[in-house]
Amino acid sequence: QKEVEQDPGPLSVPEGAIVSLNCTYSNSAFQYFMWYRQYSRKGPELLMYTYSSGNKEDGRFTAQVDKSSKYISLFIRDSQPSDSATYLCAMSETGGGADGLTFGKGTHLIIQP
């Protein structure tokens, strides 16, 4: 079993829809959870950063962490064609950028105009 599981998609939704992206993980020591957006042949861009369980909202993006279920989600409201990209979940045991991150495979998201 891989440490982080993420459905690679592609996930195609119409413009304006609410998008739900998810990851599951097996390492209960993970405490810091991130979502990155990656455009083709570019480096990942940090979208959301959360610690432990709970919700965090930033504009159209909401990140949820459920440590008891080892399950994290990213919701995108009012999705736009410019949101089309690959979304990567990542996690680590310690924060502060001290440890390397464990990534999911990424979900390829397509927002249809």
Added chain:
Amino acid sequence: GAVVSQHPSRVICKSGTSVKIECRSLDFQATTMFWYRQFPKQSLMLMATSNEGSKATYEQGVEKDKFLINHASLTLSTLTVTSAHPEDSSFYICSASGTGEGVTDTQYFGPGTRLTVL
């Protein structure tokens, strides 16, 4: 703030040659830098972690003699792929964490370097 650059963005080389990739933090001090590798449709895999002035720590299965990492200053780390072979063809991405104005408690990624070995 918190910009990381990589050079070159793309390199094509012949099998058996060595290739050096540079990773720079442009506006902050990178106390720790990380090197990842990403194969097509795969996740980023951590190769090694380096702290300024110290030897890099390599992940299991990554050959330290093949992937030479130098982190000689707080703004520069280099990855040298020695005697490159076609199976080393991949997208290499660095990230950095550290201190500075506008720098938060996370890693900042460079734009990546696409290596193709013929």
